[in-house]
Amino acid sequence: MAGLRENASQPRTLGLMHANPKNPTYSTTVSTTFRHHLFKVHGIELDAHDHPVKKQRDNLIQDAFAKAGEVSAARQLMRQEDTLRAAVNRKAALEALVQLVTVRNLSYNCSSWPELHALIGAVNYTAEGIISLSHGSIQKLVSNSYCVHKDILRRRLQSSPSKLHLSADLLRHVLEDYNIWNKIGFYTGDNHGSNDKLCRLLGEHLHARGMSWEPRKQRIRCHGHVINLAVQAFLFMDSKEAARAALEQIEGDDEIAFGADFAQRVKTQRALGWRRLGPLGKIHNISVHMRENDYRWNLFKKRAGRSLGMDNDTRWNSWFLLLDVTLNLQEHVEWYQRRYYENLQDAYLAPNEWSILRETRTFLQPFWKITQLTEGRYATLDRTLFTMDVLHRHYTQAFQKHHENHALRSCIAASWAVFDKYYQRMRALPMVRQ
Known part of the structure; x- marks a missing residue:
């Protein structure tokens, strides 16, 4: 061994230069490893300096x-x-650290x-080397x-005794892994x-592997989305015939995609004018006037103690909430109408229209409740079937x-035309008939 060297032009590297060309030069960036090599191979023991941390x-x-006045207690420990x-x-x-x-x-x-080391040391100072x-x-842990x-x-x-029920996007590499x-x-x-296309491609891929998987029979529709479409039809479609005509026209183009296209058709109907919605459209206009x-x-x-809120395109329940709040604050809404009558003549709610709003809320109430009951971890298949029967x-x-x-x-008929289509599809699923 000729001596020690330290490379100053690169990140700190400790190494040994050997006079014997048969022995390779040893280098490392870890001081602890370097001291261990000196002691084990060359019998040289160096004093270890404490790490700055x-x-x-x-x-x-x-x-x-x-600060805690525990110096004497620390000495006793x-x-x-x-x-x-x-x-x-x-x-x-270490497992707790990983978590x-x-x-x-x-x-x-x-x-x-x-x-972190101070925290561990304060709890048990003998555990200083645990991390x-x-x-x-x-990263390795x-x-x-x-x-x-x-x-x-x-x-x-x-080893699952039953089939797996997937409720997320399928990723081929996950299934293979x-x-x-x-x-x-x-x-x-x-x-x-796109989800129907995914199921169709999955069925073809499994068929190529010698497995049977039928996309139309093993595809379950999202319960919340079905309710959303049914209520959207109630709010915005003219009649049962209009809803069915929209469905038939869409299915003529692409049956598997009619759900998404029907939602777009509903949006088009709504864009024709808020006044066509009757009392619900007037509530919308009153809320807009306030804002x-x-x-x-x-x-x-x-x-009134609060605002009316505002409907949106994302979920139908924003309409229900707007309707519910308006009816609960009817006295204050009527006062607001009288105060700004000149601006709200076309949106003025007559007594018979308040009655229509109450009937509408009564009809939509079960949909709102069922939406809440089947959210998150409560969205099980048996609960979905039960709530579909309740709505039926x-x-x-x-x-x-x-x-x-x-x-x-x-x-109601327009809403039923949409709901019944999904209801019959749900009842036709093999796991429901069993």
Whole structure:
């Protein structure tokens, strides 16, 4: 060994130069590894200098104890090092670290945070070496943990006693990675044509693998989207015939995409004019009139305690909420109409129109409730089937109740034309008939 060298032109690199050309030059950027090599290979022992992060950590710990008046207590704890070291569960601590990094989306360099080391040291100062200062160590821990959990999930999926019910976009590489092609049962998605195309391509791919998967029979429509289309038809279509004509025309072009196209047709109908919506259109215009002027909006809010809100194109329930709030604040809305009568003559709600609004709310109430009941983790298949049956009965009762109200009955019929189409498709699914 000729001597030690340090490369100053590159990031700090420690190395050994050998006089014997048969022995290769040794170099490393990690001082701990370099000291270990000197001691193991050459018998040279060097004093290790504390890492700057460790120094800062120790200072933070001392400051924490000093501020808390616990310096003497810390000295007493030094005598209990063996007990404290035995209490450290390294495996559990590293798993907790992985969860902290992944769940909270922390960067891998958190291992060099003095504050984190100070926290660990304050809890148990003998655990100072439990977290490596290397950024790569955290990355390796996370990667190893991912592989372990992925393997557990793969075994559970492959050993599932029943078929898998997919409710997210299918990714071919995921199905291949987990090798669960033969476990695919049903797919749930909204009514957009792209999802039907996806199911069709999936069926063809599985058929090429020797598996049977029928797109039309194993495709489940999104429950919330079905309700949305049915209520949109009630609000904006002229009649049952208009709704069916729209459906038939769309299906003539592309049957699998009629859901998305029907929504566009509804939007076109609505764009013809808010006045065609009758009392609902008047509520919309009153709300718009309030929002056009800050003074009017604040005046109504101060008197009524809140604003009316506003409908939007995203979800039908914004219409229901606007209707519900308007009826609950009827006294204040009537006051607002009288105050700005000159501007709201065309949007003035007559007594009989208030009655129509109440009937409309009564009809839409079950749809609103069912939307809430089948959201998130509550959207199970059995609950969906049950609520579809509830709505089917609700339509029957509504037809009987409003048999003399031709205008409202026409709106209900338009909604029924859409709902019944999806209801029959749902009832035709093989897992429903079983």
